[in-house]
Amino acid sequence: MARTNGAGYGPPMNSASALDFRTARSSWTLLVPLLRAMVTDLGGWRRRALAFAAGGASVLAMAPFFVWPVLWLTLPILVWLIDAAAVPADDADMAPKTGRFARWFAHPAWCAAEIGWWFAFGYFFVGLVWIGEAFFVDISIYTLLLPVTIAGLPALLALFWGAAAGIAALPKASTTTRVLLLAATLSTAEYVRGHIFTGFPWNVLGYALTWPLPLAQSAAYVGIYGLTIAAILIFGLPLVIAAAAPEGRKGWPVRLAALAVALLPLAAIFALGQWRLATPVAEPVAGVRVRIVQPSIPQHEKWLPQYQERIFEEHMALSETDPKGEKNGLAGITHVIWPEAAMPFLPLEYPVVLERIGRMLPPEAKLIAGALRADYDGTGPARQRIAHFNSVMVFSNGGGLAGLYDKIHLVPGGEYIPLRGLLDAVCLGRLARIRGGGFEAGKEPRELMKLPGFPAIGPLVCYEAIFPAAVVQGPERPGVLVNLTNDGWFGNSTGPRQHFHQARIRAVEEGVPLLRSANNGISAAFDPYGRILGTLGMNVKGTLDVALPAAIAPPPYARHGDFPFAAGLGLLVLALLWRRA
Structure with a gap:
């Protein structure tokens, strides 16, 4: 019997009777x-x-x-x-x-x-x-x-x-x-x-x-x-x-x-x-100017203890350097943004680090930085760490903590190990104990970070920016999305470029600007239509200063999901x- 197109319709598909x-x-x-x-x-x-x-x-x-x-x-x-x-x-x-x-x-x-x-x-x-x-x-x-x-x-x-x-x-x-x-x-x-x-x-x-x-x-x-x-x-x-x-x-x-x-x-x-x-770029938010820092730290150095101090100092120095490379402090800058896990240690446990940050920031300025933190089972010298979080921290003048967000969407295999108990049971526990796989997820729904004189922030750590609709949770709408990431793991491949583009579409869907700080690229600022206001390419060390455009009225997707x-x-x-x- 001659073979059909699989649905019972169309011309037979054997070579003798298909087409001349x-x-x-x-x-x-x-x-x-x-x-x-x-x-x-x-x-x-x-x-x-x-x-x-x-x-x-x-x-x-x-x-x-x-x-x-x-x-x-x-x-x-x-x-x-x-x-x-x-x-x-x-x-x-x-x-x-x-x-x-x-x-x-x-x-x-x-x-x-x-x-x-x-x-x-x-x-x-x-x-x-x-x-x-x-x-x-x-x-x-x-x-x-x-x-x-x-x-x-x-x-x-x-x-x-x-x-x-x-x-x-x-x-x-x-x-x-x-x-x-x-x-x-x-x-x-x-x-x-x-x-x-x-x-x-x-x-x-x-x-x-x-x-x-x-x-x-x-x-x-x-x-x-x-x-x-x-x-x-x-x-x-x-x-x-x-x-x-x-x-x-x-x-x-x-x-x-x-x-x-x-x-x-x-x-x-x-x-x-x-x-x-055809709509012109929205008027910038009054009194706000942001400096995005891209340190371009080599990934093979990022987590080595001997480089911790140097990495911190590089972030500090870049924060006081304008896009032209001139070290002029933070004159005119109200907010500084560092990438995901910018400090490869637990900054809240180092008072000297908080003091240094506090001295760097002008009186009304804020630092929005990716950092790690830990929870403990008690107080005192005998306490034990029971959980680690990949977080966004906001520091103010004086080194105080003005805001905190713990990443919700963890990367499977990178930040947590699925079926970890099963891996231990079948003697593959080593897979569950290698670097990564040790973070806890933050609590949902995602809460906005509210800072004086700055639109409400929707924080997004790493690939949280690829989740449509999930970037905004709850009845309140952010005035800006801030995406901190470290795509240095993936070198000069297509991955960071795909990540960059998908984050850009979140700005279009929600009708809010998006600020992106990446360890080694691609850092950028987008307006609510996804137009690029400035960018730092792959493997570029530098800063990007931008005025923050205002959000527009919620588009249909932002209203109806x-x-x-x-x-x-x-x-x-x-x-x-x-x-x-």
């Missing part, structure tokens, strides 16, 4: 049907290899490349592979007849899920390969975790996309309808990935529609998950529609429709963004029901 390749070569209008035939005719390891390669190529749509047109090719390939893999279970030639498990593994949903997993494995493997840079800071300690993280994390994250592909293959449907199904299931999978088990919403597919900046303005209306639905439809539908066009002139209306689906939504989103960006995403899913369901009827 000679005819296809003679007419460019058949290039897309030819491509579809070539993709769907693959089997076995070739099909998996293509899925992996297409997923890996899709990373080009993310920061720092932003070659999002690649998705016009890779997403249709995913759809065609899902259709080809979804072999009907009652196909006499294809469904195995020996054993319940063999038949189960031949089910269309399982076959499609496998393709979705391979595509996602390529996407996350290539997109997250920069994580391996962190282990080479001290490979003797992190040897055991390197292969687990480089391959294991992408394999785990790929399960979400695999499940989405499997569910999308369950109903019998045309290939065009399959794109609508995938838009619903894959965007839901991305949402779940961003929330379950503390979440890891890195390189959510919607980021493909956030560059250039006019495109990113739609995040203020629908958020990054709403943009994920839009990205799947805009990039997934055009080639799928074009592949169904009849030959010759009769197919031109269909081809023009495919072109319209590709370009008109993008043009509308871009025009909306241009209109929004992910409701627009839920509404988009509802519209997709209605469209699918209408097509079925």
Whole structure:
């Protein structure tokens, strides 16, 4: 029996009856049907290899490349592979007849899920390969975790996309309808990935529609998950529609429709963004001028005891140095910002450190710094440390502590070890006792830091800036987001650049400025529209002085959260029901 497209529709997919390749070569209008035939005719390891390669190529749509047109090719390939893999279970030639498990593994949903997993494995493997840079800071300690993280994390994250592909293959449907199904299931999978088990919403597919900046303005209306639905439809539908066009002139209306689906939504989103960006930069907050410090401390020196004093002195010296390199104190500066864990010790336990900070700051100035702190089980010399926190501390003139925030979203494997008790039980306790893995999470909801003469601060430590909606919790809205991070672990890779871009989108979503201090880059200041007011590049030691722009009125996403995403899913369901009827 000839093999179909997996949904019971469309042309047979064996090479003898798929397409006349000679005819296809003679007419460019058949290039897309030819491509579809070539993709769907693959089997076995070739099909998996293509899925992996297409997923890996899709990373080009993310920061720092932003070659999002690649998705016009890779997403249709995913759809065609899902259709080809979804072999009907009652196909006499294809469904195995020996054993319940063999038949189960031949089910269309399982076959499609496998393709979705391979595509996602390529996407996350290539997109997250920069994580391996962190282990080479001290490979003797992190040897055991390197292969687990480089391959294991992408394999785990790929399960979400695999499940989405499997569910999308369950109903019998045309290939065009399959794109609508995938838009619903894959965007839901991305949402779940961003929330379950503390979440890891890195390189959510919607980021493909956030560059250039006019495109990113739609995040203020629908958020990054709403943009994920839009990205799947805009990039997934055009080639799928074009592949169904009849030959010759009769197919031109269909081809023009495919072109319209590709370009008109993008043009509308871009025009909306241009209109929004026509708003001038907001007036700065009166009486506030911020100095962002980027010390660019080498990561292999950061935590060595012999460098602690030198690192502290470098931060102090830079704080009194303007962007031109002139050491003029803090004249005109009201707030200084240091990066995450700027002081590689527990500053609250060193009165001399607090005294030095207090002497540096003018009477009304404040230092916002990343630092570590500990809780104890009592007082006196016999007390024991029972918890460590990765914190944001605010110091005032005199060295007093004027504000404190403990990081809530800890990095799995870096700041805490998941299933630590299980690791001890199976004699892998060493993994739970290496550097990192020793922090406690702060208490939710995230509380704003309120300082006299300064807008309420929404503090974000490291990758907390990648969590949409979670950057603001509770009824009060911040006037500024302050992101302290240390991306020095990841060298000059794509990781810090992806992190930088995702933090930028939080400013757009919430309609508030964002100030970012990174140990070795990228430090920056953004206005509420995501426009860059100033930046310090990778591996640059220096400072950035900026006036703080005022927040704007809350955009729709700041008011309603992910409701627009839920509404988009509802519209997709209605469209699918209408097509079925």
